[in-house]
Amino acid sequence: MDYGQDLLFGTFVTPTAQSPQQAVELAKVADRNGLDLVTFQDHPYQTSFLDAWTLISYAAAQTERVHLSANVLNMRLRQPAIVARSAASLDRLSNGRVELGIGAGGFAEAANSMGARPMTNGESVRALEESIAIIRDLWNTEKRGGVTLDGEFHSVRGAKRGPAPVHPIGIWIGALGPKMLDLVGRIGDGWLPSLPYLKGGTAALDEMNRQIDEGAERAGRKPSDVRRLLNIVGQFSSSNGGYLVGPPAQWAEELAETTLTHGVTGFILMADDAYTTESYANEVAPAVREIVAAARGAAI
């Protein structure tokens, strides 16, 4: 089903440390070509990558319009209070161009090698929930008094609120398992899975969407409160070679179908070259918008 949000198009750029300016250049290409988002993965134990937050902040300083996000921030290695204030700070510096892609953290052993507290999967989901609660509360400067949360994993006691972001930063959660999907439904602003990890491709989205919808409804929210995003991979080629392997027009039809049938309204393409980024921005994104607008118009 279609949840009806406007569409976002972005890229997922490898934060290669060996050629540090490459990721920045690709962010600028996305910015110039009118994409909505540039995102970077966060694996602090991976020494061939740049630190995600540093790169996001630096790239934000060199771009004008595009929004930036981690995809997704590894919360096993990041402290919630610091994340909250860092995101709000960058939102203020960048005039509201930050979103918060966030995850419970994979690659447990690598994270442990960095000194992270060992956790089971269930524990890391609960720890993420606490982190999100702290982050949201620290951003909320409307409320009086300090932020206190005496959690199982994170404790803040009377932390001062603020700084506040200048726009409502979306908390988009990378999630696959049932507990995480439930969490997305209950407290997420967005869901950010990766297509290569979905068994069965886009068809798998429906059941997972249902779990999110249930989580949302149980928490008294509307399913449309949760934006569905999707990290996608594809290849431009002259002939049809399957989902997102083919000419831009084919991509556009397939992505529009994914919006109208599976509710995805944010498509983030793994793209490490300017040509792919430009083609996606100029030939795919407008065409998807057109098809979706026409279909939604017809449905009314």
Place this chain on the structure above:
Amino acid sequence: MNYGHPLQFGVFLTPSAGDPERVVELAIRAEALGYDLVTVQDHPYQPAHLDAWTLMSWLAGRTTRIGIAANVLNLPLRDPTVLARAAASLDLLSGGRVTLGLGAGHFWDAIAANGGPRHSPGDAVAALDDAITVLRGLLDTSETSPLNFDGEFYRVDGAERGPVAAHDIPIWIGASKPRMLRLVGRRGDGWLPTVRSEDVSNLGARNQIIDSAAIETGRDPREIRRIANISGRFATETGGFLAGPPEAWVRELAPLVAEHGFGTFILMSDDAAVIETFANDVIPALRAETASEIVAAGARQMRRASVRQKRRDQIAYDELPMSLASEAIEPGDPRFANVRSTYMRGGNPGLVLRPGSTEEVVDAIAFARAHPDLPLSRRSGGHGISGRSTNDGGIVIDLSRMNAIQVLDEATRRVRIEPGARWMEVARVLEPHGWALTSGDYGGVGVGGLATAGGLGFLARKHGLTIDHLLAAEIVLADGSVLRTSPEEHAELFWAIRGAGSNFGIVTGFEFEVDAVGQVGWGQLSFAIDDLATFIERWGRVVEEAPRELTAQLIVGRPRPGRPLTAHSLVMVDSDQPEAIIAALEPLAQVAPLIDHRIVITSYANVMANADGGPHRGQGEPVAHSMLVDHFTPEFSRAAAKFIERGAAYWFQVRSAGGAVSDVDPDATAYSGRSANFSLVVMGASRRMLDPEWEELKPFASGMYLSFETDRSVERLHDAFSPEALARLRALKAAYDPENLFRDNFAIAPQPALR
């Protein structure tokens, strides 16, 4: 006392969350005023402030030159493992502009309220000590093993080190009490106190504690820079410490330099007028006032003991001229991992000098001259096969910072290129002009090595060798003199540079006339080979008969049991007309059954964008042989087929020459293989396996392309150069490099001409 540190000046700006644009504007203003540093305080519990690391990263993105430092980071709320990654990352993004100022933490209620620990004063110092171990360990990429550390406050269990930062990131420590001062002495690269009027009388005693702790740890107190955060106001009348006219400030700050060894002053002010007055009226006067003390104390930043420990005895590191010291990389440097090896070779040099100008190349050659018994390597792109652009224990002069590409005259297509540029960059810069300069075929190759040897690439048959486009060259000779060479100036040396340049010095600027080249045809053809000898012969004949617009390359795969033999031909056609491209390619496509092909119209720059541009991580020693061949005769083709089928080589590659390359008189340049239509290069696992088979091909050689040859025997010189050319080169060598300083790439023994 003074520690010899050249003076630096910085600003300390309030990271106000309420007005983020203001702090950014002040930082940009400080950079324009010539400040060396912009620093940011870190109180992660303070909602009125922007997050320090985020702001530092943002400022790095909005400035180009100024250093960026935390002043100081709150370690209780900053995990040192992630901080190490972040610091290396920001250093990479900013081009080596990061300094880490660290603090043990102060406002414990606020720290604990935000999820941090509540340390006793003693524990806070111990935790910072641990954190420094983690930071330094993860940033020390001169070590290859993973980091293990089981500290009281932090634990790291086999974490990989890296990323490799752009420079050795200094760690400065904010400290005032004895325990922290001792930590500075033991671990710090800098001491970062706030100096108010009442602190001045204590500075001597505090320095004393730091210096004693340093000496007890086996360090030299000069390793530790002293940085003062200062604040004050400008007034016409003097009203106390740093409250008066600029001259009074200079009078009060000068003793901090001369008597207490401060090397850096950081002005704590958000007032643009104060920042400007300090820059204009205090900094130059204070520099002048203190210059003699700093020079007397050595005028250089001493490296950490742990870095000095990895030095080679034979190299006088401390005598490096200042011009080279700051960019030089020694074995204890984190960046050493990025510069020790080349594309195909592992290395372990004792010192890598990275000059940024012709004057610095002169200094680097003088330093090398003072170490005559050590290996000396020169490196432009570090791709070389014949050239030993790394070594074991010696000196490398790495020219990668000299990479400018500049159009001198649009009308005559005259372009000046420095040796450290890579050919992919050259192609990219020339493309918008509708130009190209024929080069090699790999974009990661550096200009200097190739443009002093030959340059046989995808435009060769139409446009000749790279050296055939050289109009003039500026070269630094062994004795340090700088000559401009051209057909009119030092013509004999100019002759030698074009083919044997590596023997005579370091070319610091090449002036080329480049060609008008638009879009080109680019074909990749893969063949299934049935009869290899016939295939080689036919491929050679078709290429020789093709129009000059076509230049081709052939790579024959290694035979594998049970698999059909395949060959790949890469072909460029210098034309943007589809019909002409197809017409030129068609005969080649019919040489053998095609199993795959791809033909596109693209730019020369796009074809050359085939290298990643990252640091080289070669290992071991390549074994390669080269020969030039005039024609692929039936006899040669049979011998070559036999050579390939015996499997002694894992790489067999042919580049087409002839055409415009052969238009040039063999005596016009030191490169003398003008009759050849083909250049052959083979690579094998060992000489023992490769050489006997290679000998079978030698009778067919008409010369050698020296850049593809790893054999250093004197006899190989006779393969590369005609007897007349070699005699000229020996005489020139005797005149310009009699001590044979430049011997890392096809050394020609000096031999004065017979009179």
